[in-house]
Structure formats: C-alpha cells, structure tokens
Amino acid sequence: MDAARDPAAPPDGRLPVAVVCGLHGDARRAAVRRLLATVPGSVALHHDLSTAALGSVLRTVRDAAGVRDTGRAPLVSDCACCALREDLVPELLRLADDGLTRLAIVELWDSVEPKAMAEVIAAHNGDRLLLASVLTAVDPSLTLPCLGNGDDLADVGLAAAATDQRTVADTWARQLEYAPVLALVAGEDGSYGDEEDRALLAQLHPTARQIRVADGGALAEAAFGWGTGFDVEAAAARQHPACALLPQSADESGVVTYVWHRERPCHPGRLYEALEDLCCAAARSRGRFWLADRPDTLLAWDAAGGALCVESYGPWLAALPEAAWESVPPVRRAAVALDWHPEHGDRCQHLVFTSPGLDTDGVCRLLDSCLLTDDEYAAGPEAWERLAPAFDNLLEI
Template sequence: MSVPVVLVAGLHGAARAAVVDRLLREHSGALAIHHDLRQITGGLVVRTVRDAGVVREQVAVRLEHGCVTCTVRLDLIPQLLRYAGQASLLVVDLWDAVEPQSVAETVGHPEADPDLRLTGVLTALDAELMPTDICRGELLSEIGKQAAAGDGRYLAEVLAHQIEYATALVVPETMPAPLPSADEEDLELCREVLGHLAPMTPVAMPGDPLPAVTGPGVCVHELAARVDPASAQLPCMAHTPAVDTVVWHRARPLHPGRFFDAMDDLATRSVRSRGRFWLANRPDRLLAWDAVAGIVSIEDTGPWLAALPETAWEDVPLARRLAASLDWTPEHGDRVQHLVLTGPGLDQDEIHALLDGCLLAPDEPVTVVEDPFAELLDRDAAG
C-alpha cells in the first residue's frame, strides 16, 4: 500500500516549520524530510529527516550539479522510497525558494513509484509578511534565498507561484519563539489578499484544522491546468476594503505597438496580474502575461485551439478544451483577451480605458513596421 506524501512549500521558513511541526504532531508515525539549499551553488545540500520528537538523520550531500531538479531526482525520491515502509505520512519540507510544481510532478507522476502517493501541496504563510512580500521586487539572489547558481527569479514572483499552485494555504496559529504571532489586523489583511490571489483555494487560518493529507492522491495534471495560461482558473472581479481585482475580457486583437507602450503602466498599477492575450500580427499564438511587483514576463505558450486542425483537438488536454469553449466565438474561436489585475485602489474604468485603447479598431489595418515583441518572443521560440 502506498504511503501518503504531502509537500509543504513557502518562502516564510518559520511559518513553514510551524506547519510541518503540526503535521508531525497530528499524524503518529509521520516523518519530515528537508533539504537545506543554502550551499547549493557549491553543489552541497544538507538533508534532515525528523519525526515529532527527534532528528533521526542530518547528512551533507554533495551533488554533481547544484540545482533543485538534481536534489529531487538524486536524493529526495530515494529517501522517500527508503522511508516509505516506515512512515504513516511523509512530509516534504521544501526549501524557502522552491516552487512546488516541479517537485509535485516528480513525486506524483502517474508513472512514478507506486509506493508513493502525493496527497497535497500546502503553502505556509506568515500573515504579517505575506502582504508585504507579494509587493517586493528583489531578486532571490539579493536576499540570499536563491535555489541554484544563476537563479534569476524574484521574491514576489516565487511567492505568487507558491500561493497559486497549492491545494491549500495555511497560516499557522503560532510562530516559533521568539517570533511574535500575527495580530488580528495582520490576519484579516492576509485572508483578504489570499481571497483575491487564490479565491478557489482553501485557506486554513489560526484555529482551523489542517487540510486532510492522508486521503486519495491528487492529479498533477489537474494541478498544472489550474496555473497553465491556456486553462488557468483566473480570479473574478472583486472589491474588498484593502484590495481590488479588475478583470478585462475582450474578443478583439491588440495592436502590438500600443500594447507594448502600455505594458509598464499596466504592470505598475497592480501588485499581481496574469492572463492570456493575442496580438493582431500574431493571430495564431496564445501569449501569456505574468506580472508581479512591477516585473513583467511575456511568453508564447503555443497555438490557440482555433489555429489547430480539428483532428489535433483530441490530443489537447480536456481542461484546455473546456477553457476554450467558454471563450469561443464564431469569428475568432478561442482567441481572447483575458487579463486579471489585483492590487490596492485599482480603478476599473481607468484600466479598461487603457487596455481598450490598445485594441485594434474594427477597420484598422495591422501596420507594424517593427514588431516590438519580436526580440522577446522570437528569441524564446528559437531557444
């Protein structure tokens, strides 16, 4: 019989440790495995295995290549299998800056070892730090939290991805001494922000029971579809005292020049924004928008469903086909502008006016002397 495995992610190490400790206390026979990546740029990680009472093992492991992928493949998976017959629950305590998706897809892959059963991905959060950290634009390398040599990710970017991928979010009731627990105002703001960023994800606040982690396995393909730009479950329009979420949804193409000129303004108006869009001069390509703390990423994620022959649709994941059906129009198929912006004091009318001004007028020709997106998108496609 397979042993349940739960991942616990989170940039806030003290909060993550509190959640792991509680899992170990509440599940007799549970073991936690943690890889300390502070020296990973030199190819060295420190593996710790512990239960609710004692540290069972602490070993320095030298890897040929210092990266998270190698750590998971060469050390984490063998250790999970080593302890699979000894534990009632295996808790993978991820290092601060590790995004859980790649680890989840390795542990929970349908062809992975049948002795392991991925049952959840929890992200632990410090209620006092989270609303501030989601606005921080520092590189991980600037604050000593990089997960590999040359890690070019940003703190807010990683935190957003940890929040949005999780099957549940946990704000621990108490923090380890001497750290103070969050006050009611911090907790309320944290709950409010999470309600905008991940409105469909369960949140366990102080006093709530932890999510169940010993039941059936989760499907990593379904988890991936929730954050894939082509099928992501994007938040709806919402207004709360401290935070607003604005949705822009249109079925006309964007003028590449005007939209490129508006990008910085659009990114800096919100704390977090994401979605999918299409440019008039690239009608067959589904482009993804991902911005946090003023840092924008644009990615070509492949063809729109309408650009594929119908014979190829059977090879497209069901979640993608369902998402396409919701946006389908006779004229454009599933081509759509669907951007969601979250932040304090957002003016929906201003944002809609900015973006509507970037749309191609009904009779306007696509006159692009020089495509401003070419260097970014064509370079990525070539790479």
C-alpha cells in the same frame, strides 16, 4: 491525535507524501511542526539548498522528537535544485520501506516551487508512494510585502542555481497559486493579518481551502489529501494560461480584482509602450492575450512585484486543424468553449489584475487604448501581421 479525526492511510499500503512549501519560512516550519506533533509516525524530510556553496545540499530527516538523520546530496550540474530532485525520491522510498512511517512530509526550501517537486513525486506513484497533498504555508500579513518584492532571488540569497533569474514576487505568486490548500499561521501579534490581508489572499486564490495551522486535526486531514490524493495534471491545468481558472471580479476591504476581457487583438506597439504602467498598476496580474501581429500565438501574461514575464504557449486552439483537437486535453477544450467567438475562435484578451486600491477605470482605459482601432481592425488580418513587432525581445526571438 483524536481517532475520530485520524485520516485513513491508503488501503494499498503506499506511503502518503505531503509537500509543504512557501517563502514564509517561519510559517512553513510552524506547519511542519504541527503536522509532526499531530500525526503519529510522521516524518519530515528537508533539503537545505543554502549549503550549495559548499558543493552539496544538506538533507535532514526529523520527527516530533527531533532530528533522526542528516546527510549530504552532491550538486548535480552545479544546481542545488537538481540535487534535491535526484535525492528526494530515494529518501522517500527508504521511508516507505521502513514500514514505520505513516506520513512523509516534504518541507521544501524557501524558493523551491511545488509544481516541479510534486510532479517528481507523482511520477513514482506506484506500489510504495502516493502524493497525497500540496500545501503552501502563509503568514497573511506577509502576502502583500512578498508580492511587492521585485528583488532577484540571487540578491537575497535564495537562488536555487547560478542561472536562477526569478524574483521574490513571482516565486511567491506561483507557490501561492499552485497549492489547493493554504496553511495559515498567525503573526507575532496573534492575528491572521488584517481585513485587507485576508481579502487579498482570498482574491489571489479564491478556490483554495484555508486551514489554520493551529487546528492540527484539520491540517492533518489536508495533508492526507482527504483520501483523494493530489492530481498533478489538474494542478498544472489550473495554472496553464489557456485554461486557468482565473479569479473573478471582486471588491472587498479595499482589495479589488478587475477582469479585462475583450474580443479584439492588441496593437503590439501600443501595448508594449503601456507595459510599465500596467505592471505597476497591481500587485498581481496574469492571464492570456492576443497580439495582432501574432494571430496564431497564445501569449501568457504573468506579473508580480512590478516585473512582467511574457511567454508563448503555442497556438490558439482556433489556429489548429480540427484533426489536432483530439490531442488537446479535455480541460482546455472545455475552457475554450466558454470563450469561443464565431470569427476569432478562442483568441481573446483575458487579463486579471488584483491589488489593494486598484484603479480599475485607469487600468481599463489604458488597456482599451491598446486594442486595434476600428479602422485598424477593419483592415483585416493580413494588415495586422504587417504591424511592426514590439515583443520580440520579451519572447527572446
């Protein structure tokens, strides 16, 4: 590796750790190989969760020359992902203690999401480890097919536990949107997808740095985190529906991002009836919304592959007594200030839809039809709360 581009190791001697994830297995492995070849003294650690049926997870440690060590970690509570959590940090500490490893690369198994693993590693950011970066490896031409794949992970052999109910689409969306760096790998034809693929990727995660794996120096700098390290709290805040930095409106190469922002609650029954059409309208949609019958509850919307997940994220800030605001993270208070309404506070509708060929007018008309009518709105909050609930089954109440 060229000395001028050789990223500096932490001055306190901690071992930098780079997490590389992604459902695009070939792209992920290519990114790891490039890092091993570019950074002298780098070591990759991988846990193969596909061996869980045998009662354990296969651990492999390798460097640029090949496999250095293998071992097995027993399942924890019949959960392969739990075994990964239990085994990961001791292995990283062992690498830190050998004094020979310059960069530890944690190559996550296909469906493992980076957030949980990043937080496990960051919890041990002490005198021996430093979580330096999180990268998602991407083949741009596979972005849309993965977002459109509503298959359960269990049905395609990628479930991390017997209770894993995630789909290919929602798992890929979270992998893509969590990492601040996307490591791009060319497809079989040598291209980085077509114009539509690249526009979709840019609109799904507009703030991400895109680095081509072929540029080993730039990839290595990203893996070392440019010397700043990885902030798991900031990363979590970027995905929290109350303060997420959601994409803005865009229209490029046939890919459209539409932002629906309103300051009136939705009628629970009409919105529920529209869910199927809304979920199928876009490859990806997410954000926060406000139901008239749940005036104090911030609800998160997360849809990909034609499937929707609705979750309660606690109260809107306006529903809390002012004394409780001090316990709210500053990033959320800052986000609230941008949406504050003199009557409703931070209660609002903020949903973002991204897809090739998106019918923005149709999505807008359908969503607007779900808002309270003028007469319903004028009836006031007490009448709103008496509306028949429609989301109880989605919220598992």
